[in-house]
Amino acid sequence: MKAPPNTQSNIRASISDAEWQVMDAIWSTPSAAAAAEVIASLQARTDWSPRTIKTMLNRLVKKGVLHYQADGRRYLYRAAVTREKCVRVQGRSFLDRVFGGQAGAMLAHFAKHEKLSKKDIEELKSILEQKSSAAHE
Amino acid sequence: MKAPPNTQSNIRASISDAEWQVMDAIWSTPSAAAAAEVIASLQARTDWSPRTIKTMLNRLVKKGVLHYQADGRRYLYRAAVTREKCVRVQGRSFLDRVFGGQAGAMLAHFAKHEKLSKKDIEELKSILEQKSSAAHE
DNA sequence: CTTCATAGATTACATATGTAATCAATCGCG
DNA sequence: CGCGATTGATTACATATGTAATCTATGAAG
Numbered sequence: 001m002k003a004p005p006n007t008q009s010n011i012r013a014s015i016s017d018a019e020w021q022v023m024d025a026i027w028s029t030p031s032a033a034a035a036a037e038v039i040a041s042l043q044a045r046t047d048w049s050p051r052t053i054k055t056m057l058n059r060l061v062k063k064g065v066l067h068y069q070a071d072g073r074r075y076l077y078r079a080a081v082t083r084e085k086c087v088r089v090q091g092r093s094f095l096d097r098v099f100g101g102q103a104g105a106m107l108a109h110f111a112k113h114e115k116l117s118k119k120d121i122e123e124l125k126s127i128l129e130q131k132s133s134a135a136h137e
Numbered sequence: 138m139k140a141p142p143n144t145q146s147n148i149r150a151s152i153s154d155a156e157w158q159v160m161d162a163i164w165s166t167p168s169a170a171a172a173a174e175v176i177a178s179l180q181a182r183t184d185w186s187p188r189t190i191k192t193m194l195n196r197l198v199k200k201g202v203l204h205y206q207a208d209g210r211r212y213l214y215r216a217a218v219t220r221e222k223c224v225r226v227q228g229r230s231f232l233d234r235v236f237g238g239q240a241g242a243m244l245a246h247f248a249k250h251e252k253l254s255k256k257d258i259e260e261l262k263s264i265l266e267q268k269s270s271a272a273h274e
Numbered sequence: 275c276t277t278c279a280t281a282g283a284t285t286a287c288a289t290a291t292g293t294a295a296t297c298a299a300t301c302g303c304g
Numbered sequence: 305c306g307c308g309a310t311t312g313a314t315t316a317c318a319t320a321t322g323t324a325a326t327c328t329a330t331g332a333a334g
Contacts, residue, residue, distance in 0.1 A: 016321055017321085035281075049325095074281055074282080097154060099224075107247055107261055113225060114244075118269065120241030120244070131248065156291085171311095191312075210299080211310085
């Protein structure tokens with residue numbers, strides 16, 4: 001049950017709540033972003049001090065999920081992992097934690113309890129169609 | 138962005154990863170469970186020491202998600218919140234965190250990336266049917 | 275050149291979490 | 305009755321996380 005010590009290739013270093021928001025800002029920036037840009041972007045949605053955001057950037061770099069390249073005396077940051085990859089990792093961890101890995105149960109849960117637009121429903125149905133036709137017999 | 142200090146009525150005191158497993162053991166016990174039972178149940182699935190499990194029980198009581206009633210010199214624990222309630226809370230937090238609250242996006246994600254049995258798919262479709270017929274125009 | 279604003283690096287500190295060990299009371303056993 | 309086993313209570317300690325402040329180097333302004 002004990003997590004193995006981090007090996008650098010391992011993307012496992014889990015991204016915390018606050019860190020996720022920073023990554024979100026990075027992910028939604030085309031190409032690379034300077035700290036100042038990340039800060040500006042986040043101050044629109046949080047009340048964090050710039051210091052705090054810099055700390056996050058640092059930690060994310062240490063965790064290996066952010067890379068940077070020097071540009072004069074500042075850094076340009078870019079994600080080292082895709083949002084999709086992180087979403088998959090976080091999603092699976094959540095699924096295991098809360099639903100014991102039962103994807104069906106989870107989907108049923110959210111389908112029941114969350115608001116869905118007609119469009120959401122149509123799209124989901126269509127995904128399910130493909131899924132069932134592609135499924136093994 | 139700062140979480141307000143815990144008021145007791147607030148179920149918010151979030152259940153950690155390890156704590157969730159303890160709650161799971163409790164939830165799957167009909168009626169109340171003594172610490173020894175919880176320990177036995179968890180040792181089957183983890184490598185935690187009994188000490189550790191007792192610490193969890195304590196913290197969960199402090200957090201208000203577990204209640205106990207004395208039975209001789211031991212305690213019988215019972216959940217103070219339902220699994221469903223906790224699942225909803227955790228689920229919503231995850232949804233907000235990772236999918237910005239977009240339930241449709243999350244469902245689409247898992248529908249695409251997770252394995253689903255025929256049965257899962259059928260059930261989901263049926264939920265979606267009801268949902269769309271019940272939906273406002 | 276001196277000074278201030280900035281950028282990144284380092285250090286700080288409280289709370290949460292994982293993981294126990296130690297303490298104190300007590301119940302059953304010999 | 306005395307003692308070890310067991311139960312809950314208290315304390316411990318490392319790492320993670322939220323949230324910054326301080327230190328150091330340097331480029332821009334005067």
